[in-house]
Amino acid sequence: MNQHDRNWRRRAVVFILPAALGLTVILCTTIGPAGIAFTDVLTMLLRRLPWIGNLIPRGDWPANYEIIVLQMRLARVILAALVGAGLAASGVVLQGLLINPMADPYILGISQGAALGATVAMLSLGGTIALGIYSVPLVAFLCGLATSIIVYNLARAGNRVQMSTLLLAGIAAGLFLSSITSYLMITSGQNAHQILFWMIGGFSGRGWDHVKILLPYILIGYFLMHLYARKMNIILLGEESAQHLGIDVEKMKKILLAAATLTTASAVSVSGVIAFVGLIIPHAVRMLVGPDHRTLLPAAALTGAIFLAVADALARVAAAPEEIPVGIITALCGGPFFIYLLRKKNHPGY
């Protein structure tokens, strides 16, 4: 990578990806049963901007279009983008931290742990969403954190963490926790529908409330991860080398594991378990921008946002008028990708 390449990559992260995300959000907002034109959506959005908004004339669209776009679709697209960003960033951090290309919040069981926590929170709060909804991510976070600590320690033999053991422990823990969640759901009675609806994984019926719940957690989580971006590069050389370069590895591991879990758990508590985003996106982006986390982390977050927004748009229209859970689409992409990674003997470029 020469200086020219590096500049190109930085530009990609600073200009191209944010622009692509903006475009994606608008495009995805136009998609749906009511065919609303791209320019109309753009105008509606621009009119909402402070200061300059009032200068833009209203188009001649039906009155309910504005509600569809601004109240329903936009919130949903932004939520999908936030979840995608959070999951992809968590994937980058977990892969870097564990020096393991197969790591991902879903495969390590963190998502399922968070889902169990969220379920317990929802059930015990008896559906009083107005009050409880903000605490669901916190309970999900605690359960997700407990899961990640248990899985990590299960896989550890002395000072070494075997990659295959880690994957197996994660998958086993994930299945175990999902079963408990299913059991709780079936035996819970009146709340079953609500939880089932949420657990399938998707953004159907989600709105600005959910964005408000999610946003602070994603921002805090991402901020913590970005603080350690430079040091994560050094971790890739091995924990001992990192220590020799002055990094408090144990402290960094704790903070980053907590940050990745917080991000994942908050995503899970609004959208249910969405698999494989945290696996595919970091890999694909790493191939494009290289392993430097200062570029990789924001690039993966932005790409994850674009990916999940598009996947959700597909989920809405693929089997219209029925809506399919977005988790199906991500799993359809992620399953084969996971197998491809497993088959690949070496991981050049990782």
Place this chain on the structure above:
Amino acid sequence: MAVTLKINDIECSYGAVKVLNGLAFSISSGSFNGIIGPNGSGKSTLLKSLSRVLKPVKGTVLLNEKDLYKMSPQEVAKKMAVVPQETAVNFSFTVKDIVIMGRSPHLGRFENEGEKDFAAARQAMALTGTLHLADRLITAVSGGERQRVIIARALTQEPEIILLDEPTSHLDINHQVEILSLLQRLNRENNLTIISVFHDLNLAAQYCDSLILMKKGAVFTVGEPASVLTSGNIKEVYGASVLVRKHPVTGRPSIILLGRDTQINSKGGRIHVVCGGGAGASILGLLAGQGYELTAGVLNAGDVDWETARFLDIRMAEEIPFLPVSEQSHRENIKLLTEADVCILANIPFGRGNLKNLEAVSLALEQSKPVLIIEGRDIKERDFTGGEAELLYNGLKENGALVLRDEAAVLNKLRDYF
């Protein structure tokens, strides 16, 4: 010299297994130190505890009089850099990316590398001869280059001390010398304190000012190479028989490995080898390795066999260079031969000057000692006396000397006698 690192009775263990037991020594600033010892003696563990990776269960490590384990990793990394044994990097970082990572301890959390940091990295790369690799991927450089890159990264830390764990063990001899010479230069010119684990005792002897010889998790002895690397110490710590000589060029101790001790040694056989001109060097070496007591004669001072015999501490009958065997040295030769249990005649050419050697061998036969002849080439081809030597030589054969094809056959045959 100021003391940089002081190790106070440290004890280290992995779980319940105690690996280091009561180590105490100090490292002076600007010195070049080697840690040596057999496998499993705790060299790498010691290095780990000196580099703030493995906290000792007992005792302290003081860096500039401060407890190493009470300093933050960042504080330590500003003073001390570590070069591991082998650094496998599987990520597509460029060499430049890797080297600049050495600035990490000097950067604040929100700080990115600035011009000063890039300058430090460039300087380190120039010193280690890796500037031309700057834009290459670390995954695409050779083992020797990678090790130099890692040393460049260590130098970029601008440390006072560098710890190295067998930094050259995966490299060929040329690269070994290149890297150690680089370290030596940094040690002398930049007053960098160096502590390195060595597997190769000769390299350790050649480059270090001070050696720490370890045995079973404890320090066996510390000191200058000449006082640490004695055949007695090495025998006791490694269990290997070696010869230690002063290196003719560097004046440092030079270690030559002999074969493993065998049963033969204890039976105390003594062998006299009649040789000269280089024909006997290999049999002398082989026999010494097997632990036989040896004598040799008559050897002209300065020739290859003479040097070999001197090197191996073998008693011999000597003659002045290029002169024929004198009466006196002939008598000396006969005396040594008479004291021996077996006589071996090497595959030497004969001229007027050394005919007496053949006479000596025939005397051995008269004393009814076993005589083994190594016949590599026919006597006709190496008789420069016009037939006189051939006559004597054939006489030996007729009187019961055993003719053997080569040195291996001799070693085999000797088992019958001892």
